Structures are given as C-alpha cells and as structure tokens.
Amino acid sequence: MSDTPMIDQLETGPWPSFIKDIKRMAAKNAMCKDLLGLLEMSYKDKKTHWKHGGIVGVRGYGGGIIGRYSDSPEKFPNVSHFHTVRVNQPSAWFYNTGALRYLCDLWEKHGSGLTNLHGSTGDFIMLGTTTDHLEDIFTDLSEHGWDLGGSGSDVRTPSCCNGMARCEFACYDTMNLCYDLTNEYQDELHRPAFPYKFKFKMSGCPNDCVASIARSDCSIIGTWRDDIQQDNAAITEYAKGGKVDIANDVVAKCPTGCMSWDGSKLSIDNKNCNRCMHCINVMPKALRPGKDKGAMILLGAKAPIVQGALLSSVLVPFIKMEPPYEEFKDLIRRIWEFWDEHGENRERIGEMIVRIGKGNFVEEVGLEPTPAMIKEPRSNPYIFYEEYFDEE
Amino acid sequence: MAAPKRKTDIGPPHYEQMLHPMVKKNYGKWKYHEKVKPGVLMHVSETGDKLYTIRAASSRLVSIEKIRDYCNLADKYCDGYLRFTSRNNVEFMTDKEANIQPIIDELAKMGQPVGGTGNSISNIVHTQGWVHCHSSATDASGVVKATMDELIDYFTSMTLPAHLRIAVACCLNMCGAVHCSDIAILGIHRTPPTIDNDKLANMCEIPSTVASCPKAAIRPKVVAGKKTVEVVEDLCMYCGNCYTVCPAMPIANPLNDGISIWVGGKVSNSRTAPMFSKLAIPYLPNNPPRWPEVTSAVKNIVETYAKDAKKYERVGEWIGRIGWQKFFEKTGLEFTKYHIDDYTLASSTYNSSTHVKF
Numbered sequence: 001m002s003d004t005p006m007i008d009q010l011e012t013g014p015w016p017s018f019i020k021d022i023k024r025m026a027a028k029n030a031m032c033k034d035l036l037g038l039l040e041m042s043y044k045d046k047k048t049h050w051k052h053g054g055i056v057g058v059r060g061y062g063g064g065i066i067g068r069y070s071d072s073p074e075k076f077p078n079v080s081h082f083h084t085v086r087v088n089q090p091s092a093w094f095y096n097t098g099a100l101r102y103l104c105d106l107w108e109k110h111g112s113g114l115t116n117l118h119g120s121t122g123d124f125i126m127l128g129t130t131t132d133h134l135e136d137i138f139t140d141l142s143e144h145g146w147d148l149g150g151s152g153s154d155v156r157t158p159s160c161c162n163g164m165a166r167c168e169f170a171c172y173d174t175m176n177l178c179y180d181l182t183n184e185y186q187d188e189l190h191r192p193a194f195p196y197k198f199k200f201k202m203s204g205c206p207n208d209c210v211a212s213i214a215r216s217d218c219s220i221i222g223t224w225r226d227d228i229q230q231d232n233a234a235i236t237e238y239a240k241g242g243k244v245d246i247a248n249d250v251v252a253k254c255p256t257g258c259m260s261w262d263g264s265k266l267s268i269d270n271k272n273c274n275r276c277m278h279c280i281n282v283m284p285k286a287l288r289p290g291k292d293k294g295a296m297i298l299l300g301a302k303a304p305i306v307q308g309a310l311l312s313s314v315l316v317p318f319i320k321m322e323p324p325y326e327e328f329k330d331l332i333r334r335i336w337e338f339w340d341e342h343g344e345n346r347e348r349i350g351e352m353i354v355r356i357g358k359g360n361f362v363e364e365v366g367l368e369p370t371p372a373m374i375k376e377p378r379s380n381p382y383i384f385y386e387e388y389f390d391e392e
Numbered sequence: 393m394a395a396p397k398r399k400t401d402i403g404p405p406h407y408e409q410m411l412h413p414m415v416k417k418n419y420g421k422w423k424y425h426e427k428v429k430p431g432v433l434m435h436v437s438e439t440g441d442k443l444y445t446i447r448a449a450s451s452r453l454v455s456i457e458k459i460r461d462y463c464n465l466a467d468k469y470c471d472g473y474l475r476f477t478s479r480n481n482v483e484f485m486t487d488k489e490a491n492i493q494p495i496i497d498e499l500a501k502m503g504q505p506v507g508g509t510g511n512s513i514s515n516i517v518h519t520q521g522w523v524h525c526h527s528s529a530t531d532a533s534g535v536v537k538a539t540m541d542e543l544i545d546y547f548t549s550m551t552l553p554a555h556l557r558i559a560v561a562c563c564l565n566m567c568g569a570v571h572c573s574d575i576a577i578l579g580i581h582r583t584p585p586t587i588d589n590d591k592l593a594n595m596c597e598i599p600s601t602v603a604s605c606p607k608a609a610i611r612p613k614v615v616a617g618k619k620t621v622e623v624v625e626d627l628c629m630y631c632g633n634c635y636t637v638c639p640a641m642p643i644a645n646p647l648n649d650g651i652s653i654w655v656g657g658k659v660s661n662s663r664t665a666p667m668f669s670k671l672a673i674p675y676l677p678n679n680p681p682r683w684p685e686v687t688s689a690v691k692n693i694v695e696t697y698a699k700d701a702k703k704y705e706r707v708g709e710w711i712g713r714i715g716w717q718k719f720f721e722k723t724g725l726e727f728t729k730y731h732i733d734d735y736t737l738a739s740s741t742y743n744s745s746t747h748v749k750f
C-alpha cells in the first residue's frame with residue numbers, strides 16, 4: 001500500500017493536482033518525498049506540522065526569506081528546515097522562457113523544486129530550502145539580475161495588473177509604475193523600518209483586477225476625468241441582432257442613471273457618471289475610458305487582524321501618473337513621514353488613520369478635504385473644534 | 393578564487409524583456425477585446441494586430457518540472473513568452489489564430505483545463521495551509537483542489553450571471569485577503585492555544601510571548617515553580633500570533649478546527665462599490681482529503697445564485713436585491729446567533745428599519 005493513501009486521493013479529478021506535482025518532483029528530490037509524508041500526517045491528524053522557529057535571511061537584508069521548521073524532524077529529516085525564498089516577480093507576471101528556466105535551474109540546485117506561482121503579494125515563491133543555501137541563492141540571483149521581495153515590516157513587493165500590455169482599459173502604465181516604485185523603494189523593501197508592512201498594488205482601471213482596494217495599504221487605481229469615448233457605429237452593431245440589450249443590460253444597470261437610449265442613440269451624462277466601468281465592460285468595442293487619464297490614490301486596506309477588515313478609501317481623487325511620478329512620490333514621502341512619527345508598532349496605516357481621524361490625517365499630509373473622500377458626512381455631533389473665538 | 397559578484401538592491405528584471413514582440417509593439421494601443429470562447433481572449437490593436445490569449449488553470453503550487461512544461465509549450469507556440477494571472481492561472485499568448493487549438497489540446501494532455509474568462513468561476517486564490525504554514529487551521533491547496541473538481545464546469549464555461557470569485561485562507565490572518573470574495577472559504581481555530589508549562593520557559597521568551605497577543609490575553613504565571621504564561625480565555629480570538637512567537641503554545645486543535653463560509657464580497661467597482669464578504673456558515677468540519685461538507689455547501693450557494701440572480705448581478709448584488717432573509721431561505725442555510733456581529737461596529741449591521749419580508 002502507498003505511504004500516503006489520503007493525499008493520493010487528490011491525484012484524481014479534472015482540476016490540476018498539486019499532489020501529482022509534488023510526487024513528480026519527489027522522484028528526484030528527497031525534500032519533496034518527506035514533504036509528502038509530512039502532509040499525509042497532517043491530513044491524518046487534521047493539524048499542521050510546521051512551526052515558526054527563528055528569523056533567517058541573507059546578509060544585508062531584513063526581508064525576503066520566511067523561516068519554516070517542521071515539528072517532526074526525526075520522522076522527516078529532509079524537511080526539518082524548509083524556508084521560503086520570495087523572489088521579486090517582473091511586472092504583471094510576464095516571463096520569457098529563458099528567465100523562467102533560469103529560476104527553475106537555480107531552484108533545482110538549491111531547494112525543493114517546488115514553487116508558488118505566485119504568492120499573495122505577487123512574488124515568485126520558492127518553497128523549501130535550508131539556511132546554508134540562502135547566500136548562494138541570493139548571490140546567483142543577483143548575478144542574473146533578480147532580487148528578493150519583501151517580508152516583515154517593510155514595503156512589500158509591489159504588484160500590478162497587466163495594464164497597457166494587454167488591456168484597452170488601462171488609464172495609466174501600471175507595469176511601468178510598478179517597476180519604477182519597486183526600484184525607487186529598494187531600501188524600504190529590503191530593510192524593514194516601518195511600524196508595519198506597507199503594500200502597493202496597481203490596477204489600470206476601476207475593475208481592479210489585482211484587488212488593490214482590498215489588499216493594499218496604497219491602492220493606485222486608474223480613472224479618467226473627461227467623457228467616455230463613444231463609438232456610435234459600434235454601439236449600433238452591438239444593438240443590431242440583439243447582441244446586447246442596451247436598454248436592460250446597459251442603461252438600466254447604470255448605477256448613476258446617467259445614460260439614456262432611445263432605440264438608436266446612446267447618450268451619457270458624463271458629469272454624473274461615477275466611472276464604475278459597467279457599460280464599458282459590456283460593450284468594450286463601443287465604449288472606452290476618456291482621454292484625460294490618470295489615477296486615484298486610495299489608502300488603508302487590510303485583512304481583519306485585529307480591529308476588523310478595512311477597504312482602502314479615497315485620498316486623492318485624481319492625479320496624473322506619468323514618469324517620473326514626482327507628485328505621487330512626494331505624497332508618499334509625506335505619508336511615510338507622518339506614519340513613522342505617529343504609527344504604533346504593528347499598526348497598519350489604515351488603522352492609524354481611523355485612530356487619529358481621516359480629517360486630521362488629510363490635513364497633516366497637506367491635502368484639502370473633499371466630499372470624494374467620504375461616503376457621507378458625520379452624523380455624530382461631537383466635533384472637536386480647533387478654532388473658536390475669545391472675547392477680546 | 394574571486395569572490396562572486398554579490399549585488400544588492402537591484403530590483404526585478406525590467407518587464408520589457410518579458411514581453412512578446414507583439415505585446416511590446418502594441419503596448420498602450422489596444423482598442424478592444426472579445427471573448428472568442430471560454431478561456432480564449434482576442435485583443436485587437438489600433439494597428440490592426442490581433443493577439444490571442446489562452447488562459448489555463450494551474451495549481452498555485454507547481455514544480456519546476458511543470459514550469460518547464462509550460463516553457464516548452466510557450467517555446468513551441470508563443471515565441472518563448474508566457475504569463476501568470478493575478479489568480480494564479482497561466483496564459484499563453486500568440487499572434488496566430490491557428491495556434492489556439494493546438495495549445496488547448498496540449499494543455500488538455502498536461503491536465504490543465506482552459507477557461508476562467510468572463511462569467512465563470514476562475515481559479516481560487518489561496519494560501520499555504522498544511523503544506524507550509526504553522527498557523528493553518530486547514531489545508532488550502534487540498535480544499536481548492538476538491539472544490540474546483542466539483543465546480544470545473546463553471547470554470548470551462550461562461551454561463552453564470554456574472555463573474556464569481558472564490559478564495560481560500562487557512563486561518564484568520566487571511567494572507568490571501570479573502571474578505572472581499574463572492575465566496576470565501578476560511579479556516580478557523582475555535583479554541584485558545586494549549587500551553588506546555590514544562591517546556592515554555594526553555595523554548596520561549598516570556599515578555600515577547602506576552603507582548604505577541606493583540607488582545608492582551610496572555611499573562612505571566614508560575615506553575616509548580618516553573619515560569620510560564622496563562623491565557624485569559626474570554627479575551628482570546630484564536631489568532632495564533634502567540635504560537636508564531638512561542639512554539640510551546642500550539643493553537644491547532646484537530647477536534648475543533650474547521651472551516652467557515654462567507655459570501656457576497658466583491659472588489660471591482662462595476663455597478664456597486666466593493667464590499668466585504670459576510671458570514672453564511674459559521675462552522676463546517678475539517679474532513680480531508682476532500683472536504684465533502686465544504687464542497688457541497690459551496691456548490692449549493694453557487695447553484696442557488698446561478699438560478700436566481702439576474703444577468704450581471706454578482707453574488708453580493710443578488711443578495712442586496714433579495715435581502716438576507718431570502719438568501720437564507722433560498723439556500724436553506726441555518727441562521728444562528730453567530731451570524732449577528734458582536735465585534736467593533738456591530739451595531740451598524742443591525743436592521744434599524746421596518747423593511748422586513750414575509
């Protein structure tokens with residue numbers, strides 16, 4: 001009988017099987033063989049057999065490696081140490097096969113041969129090696145033009161959607177900004193010095209395909225200020241033969257009620273459109289974002305730990321996003337300075353903003369309050385007025 | 393021997409090296425796209441160029457052998473270029489329409505179904521689970537595999553009312569940020585850590601263990617002359633932070649750990665604003681290797697939604713229209729006191745109106 005009867009059951013079925021993949025590697029890598037054994041034990045015991053056990057890393061860097069140790073080194077000695085190496089991915093996960101083959105060869109030499117494509121932050125994740133390989137891996141990577149990603153209280157590896165490379169909706173060059181910021185903030189990325197982690201994610205339009213509004217401290221989402229570009233011939237083509245039911249599927253679904261359709265002509269009251277993307281998504285051949293493009297900056301998303309989850313909220317409704325991105329970087333500098341001074345240990349920036357009040361934060365980083373920053377004004381009357389009159 | 397050239401702070405390779413010549417040529421010039429069929433997109437440029445993308449499922453955990461298979465395929469049909477998506481799918485791009493079918497056929501031979509475009513269920517974003525994390529309350533890769541085996545027909549077609557996004561996280565830390573998914577599958581611990589009083593002082597530093605708890609539930613204590621800690625159970629929210637710092641406080645509890653299901657979140661801004669997922673099922677047992685309770689619960693929600701939602705309605709928009717009363721009625725899910733929030737801002741979730749359906 002097989003040593004791993006439980007996980008073997010995950011080899012069947014139409015979806016790609018990670019167990020098959022680990023087994024394939026196990027034929028030539030002892031770590032993978034022991035990983036299968038350890039995993040089978042978890043499936044039997046219904047509990048994890050990993051533990052945390054000390055920080056590991058490479059010389060000069062404070063992030064990029066996650067230490068991982070098993071609780072059963074006697075039974076499975078080859079995975080007693082099984083650290084993760086986060087390799088900073090190229091923008092939007094485009095690769096040439098030479099680059100991928102290089103990473104594979106390196107990982108064959110120095111680790112388990114297992115990867116995650118990709119981690120939740122976006123990194124190319126090499127899963128499972130021992131401390132003695134780390135310096136060699138890093139040296140080899142850097143000789144070949146690669147670097148590690150972030151971990152701990154630092155700038156995490158920025159990530160972005162494929163934007164202008166393959167999407168007509170992109171309102172700014174996400175891939176260029178991602179590359180530019182990653183390089184601009186190398187020191188902040190490799191040497192944790194913040195109160196807590198800080199993530200940048202970049203989506204080219206409000207569809208937000210990289211979920212930046214839910215998963216990043218700083219969400220940079222493309223948008224436009226002028227009118228939706230409208231190709232009336234293409235609209236007629238969609239309408240003809242009922243390809244799209246414009247009245248019901250487009251106009252009736254418009255959340256702002258700013259569209260009308262008289263059976264042959266589509267009109268958009270662009271001043272009242274909130275750039276939700278619905279109509280554009282339904283008729284990409286006929287409608288496109290406008291020409292005066294840029295991005296919206298939103299701040300503060302985080303997972304629930306500890307005080308509850310937050311979505312990012314609007315800080316700057318519109319900013320032009322063109323290299324060298326000076327205005328944006330200047331804003332980030334002011335935000336970090338304030339966070340450095342006022343953030344508490346392990347407090348995400350979103351939590352700090354809630355603690356000190358968004359109004360105060362906006363003022364401190366040198367911005368003007370606008371209604372675009374809120375869903376509604378306060379309903380509680382406890383206003384802390386900072387100015388009042390004295391009798392002279 | 394010369395010391396190896398060790399460079400730091402160089403960042404990732406420039407993306408331009410990674411782009412297919414046709415992508416580079418039409419960068420920023422794309423005009424529109426069409427979904428040719430499930431899993432196949434056609435992007436048309438202002439220059440008239442056409443680029444075909446074939447999107448295939450991939451397990452997030454892949455071996456270098458599988459990556460080399462992908463490379464071979466990309467060398468054969470895509471001039472040596474490929475990419476991965478934000479949901480861990482793999483994409484092959486070609487400028488030749490004739491290459492589409494051969495790529496699909498070869499992917500089928502490799503066991504990688506093609507799909508995940510448009511109104512489908514795309515790949516499940518997920519975390520490490522028992523494969524690599526000390527915090528995990530369940531496995532992630534195994535739950536994903538079991539769930540997608542059940543839902544495969546929704547990946548390879550585009551028949552749902554709208555996109556449906558599923559995510560798995562193996563503990564409350566939610567590394568995959570599952571909290572804005574149409575359906576979120578979340579591993580949960582339900583009991584405080586156990587404390588190994590004998591070993592704790594040797595294995596852990598007591599002040600940092602005390603400081604690790606976000607709820608200040610850990611206090612120093614002396615038991616039988618040994619320095620250790622105690623946990624105020626009423627304060628503990630089972631986050632496992634203490635176990636990260638102190639291996640003598642394991643949080644895993646096979647009898648009680650399990651899975652909760654959350655629904656109705658979304659990230660995109662289309663029509664409605666992004667929203668959080670809300671609790672649908674507070675607890676399902678951990679039942680490896682195929683988690684039948686979890687997969688059938690997810691399938692029930694998907695099928696109820698598919699039948700009842702209007703075109704373009706995401707799960708959260710559908711529930712927004714019919715109301716939570718009807719959601720529980722139509723799915724047949726039990727409503728319990730656990731569904732009523734008692735954490736920060738709970739009162740904003742109470743119904744302060746007379747809007748009730750009978």
Ligand code: HEM
Nearest residue numbers: 084119120121215303305519520524525565566567568569
């Ligand atoms: C305070 C909350 C969190 C804690 C304590 C935490 C802890 C951890 C730990 C221990 C691991 C290691 C798993 C392994 O062994 O490979 C991990 C992995 C990871 N976490 Fe978190 N995490 C938290 C929240 C998040 C969030 C919100 C995100 C992103 C949105 C995130 C992104 C990642 C990524 C990218 C990995 C690498 C592996 C993967 O992608 O699954 N983490 N986290």
Ligand code: HEM
Nearest residue numbers: 161162167207209281477478479481508514515555660662
């Ligand atoms: C028809 C309009 C849309 C177009 C042209 C479009 C385009 C894209 C592109 C190019 C990607 C690959 C992104 C990457 O990995 O960098 C993508 C992925 C994704 N998009 Fe969109 N998007 C559209 C609408 C939406 C909408 C409305 C949503 C959400 C409701 C959405 C959610 C996603 C998600 C979740 C992914 C990950 C896909 C996967 O790997 O399966 N998209 N989209």
Ligand code: SF4
Nearest residue numbers: 161167170204205209
């Ligand atoms: S976020 Fe917008 S620009 Fe980026 S890939 Fe998605 S639809 Fe395209």
Ligand code: SF4
Nearest residue numbers: 254273274276277279
């Ligand atoms: S983008 Fe949204 S709000 Fe604007 S016109 Fe289209 S559907 Fe209406």
Ligand code: SF4
Nearest residue numbers: 525527528562563567
């Ligand atoms: S969600 Fe929890 S268990 Fe899963 S990888 Fe993140 S910290 Fe580990």
Ligand code: SF4
Nearest residue numbers: 605628629631632634
């Ligand atoms: S599990 Fe979390 S809340 Fe409970 S004692 Fe440990 S650190 Fe504190």
